[in-house]
Amino acid sequence: MKILIKGGQLIDPANKREGLYDLVIEKRKVLSVEKSGELSAKDIEGAEIIDAKGLIVAPGFIDMHVHFREPGHEYKETIETGCQSAAAGGFTSVATMPNTDPVNDTRSVTEFILRKAKETGIVNVYPIGAITQGLKGERLSEMGDLKDAGVVGFSDDGRPVMNSELMRRALEYSKMFGLPCIQHSEMLDLTEDGCMNEGFISTALGLKGMPTEAEDIMVYRDISLLPKTGGRLHVAHISSGLSVDLVRQAKAKGLEVTCEVAPHHFALTDEAVKDYDPNAKMSPPLRCKSDIEAIKEGLRDDTIDIIATDHAPHDLIDKQVEFNRACFGIVGLETALPLTLRLVDEKVFSMSKMIEKLTSRPAEIFNLDRGALGVGDIADIVIFDPKAEYEIDVQQFKSKSKNSPFNGWKVKGKVIKTLVAGKTVFSAPSN
């Protein structure tokens, strides 16, 4: 069964292709790519046609930072609903953080996640294993066994690795397996009881703040550990302007560090908390304007490598409570595209650069055979309309949870179709 995606604007940064191209998919892979109208009759013979005229065709997005809550907290999200949410957002691959219950610190949990993902058969799921057993920050997890089972990186996300000796050893040990350590950078002694960014808003609201220094100090510490350990560090959800600077300097020195930013950290400031909106509560917290400016600069000069959503579904039970008691985090998979497209409109980066940060760059960092649409590549594809305007309605989310501060936002950029290995896993309802 062949599929012809016809007349779309192909943007495939990995193969440096940008323009009107036609694509033929067969047997899970890209069979041929040619300038629009130049495919041979043999190539397109008998193909089902997807008309992509006026739309952008790109490798499916890759989100290296999601929380799918299964096993353990299935009332918030399951692997199935998480994958549906990913597909609806144009993501064909996601990496799931290990803070499930039980924690993904052993082969059996990794295998469970992979089996579930395969059974649901929607998008590719790449589990991330814990750095430390039980995320307790005491002993290293069995990284070798985890890698063998299929993890693509290590993280204690949700919690930082506070102990510097342990982090040093984690960077050394993970090097043996060629996988990066992903740090949730937060000095906990500076953020105890904190529930939002420390600044004027936290002062006015009487909420305990989480200063940017908490992030900066750990980013600097981890970078300091790189030269001698030779490990690879990936800084998760960078939110502080100074941290962006620190990564920039480390990269200039040739150190093995990469980082990601979540859309909410460039779309919102801590002003969003002002009515104690629990959907504006996340960790790291929403920061201030100068941090957003620094993040945009970091995206512009490639200090920030990738966009990752930190998709963190929470039920009303965990959110509709006193602000300081509400869980941290928001869902992000189904709002990432329109929020990131705003940066293209603002000319922070080009459309092609945006797609690179959502596809080939994460694939490169985490060594995934995805994120490109050359002949022979696996046909993970997103087709989207960058101009389609609509209002975000959380009730339409495929995710089980609706905790988003973007409900009601008027945005541009709509996913029309998502294909994983040539199979359509999402089609926008026609209206």
Added chain:
Amino acid sequence: MTETMPLSVKHILGTRDMSREDITTILDAADSFKEISTRQIKKVPTLRGRTVINLFFEPSTRTRTSFEIAGKRLSADVINISGSTSSAVKGENLIDSARNLEAMNPDILVIRHASAGAANLLTQFVDCPVINAGDGSHEHPTQALLDLLTIREHMRKESFEGLKVAIIGDIMHSRVVRSNIFAMKTLGMEVTVVGPPTLMPVEISHLGVKVEYDLEKAIRDVDVIMVLRIQLERQNQYNLASLREYSNLFCLTTETLKNARDDVLIIHPGPVNRGIEIALDVMEGEHSLILNQVTNGVAVRMALLYLLLGGGHEDLN
């Protein structure tokens, strides 16, 4: 209920969203209500048949009693639900509690809670007016209003405009400070906050106040000194070296008072740590208005109950 609401706000969540007119309306009404508390029969039928629920998730004697007396002097039925007797200990959350109480048709809910924003949250789930009686380190508007009433009764100037106030103590954790700053700035007062930098919240000066670390300098020219209780239960081990040193640096004594104006007014929201933030003789001395504040607390709360339930100021008598 009368058609015209005398206040621009439906709930009393904080002074931040109150206008100068709101504050004046409340203080004027409180003035009128003060007389009732001096009668032999301290009761008027104004709120007969109305129900006021005091929902206190945090221990409080003064504020809760003050609301209770205020309600009763207006003939309202007042029900007190405190943290220990409520379902809070059984795991029923704030919203469930509120919805259950709402189903019993109260006319006003008064809430005290340890979480900042708790009163705001409550308003999303109940229809009746909510009065914030203190939420975490956020606001304590009725305290600020009674402070202002006390100041207004004794100040040497005709208006609040330009009046100088020094607020001394744990600025970081104090809801009383935030409510006072918002209201005082709205009224055009000049506010200086005084205390160690470890007890100053970040960017406090953006609220339009001056920050001072030297007590003697800070009180030199002010009309009012507000001393705050140093809240031992809210300190972590890093904020202060010792109470002894805090007291050495910031206790208001007869000696330090020599730096202040002869007619300075001294207020304190209570309860007082005697001898720690304020010396006993100063607390009981001629400048102190601490007991006037308590008396005014009842009047201010009577005024709020009355105004929120639709009473226009003019039909008071």
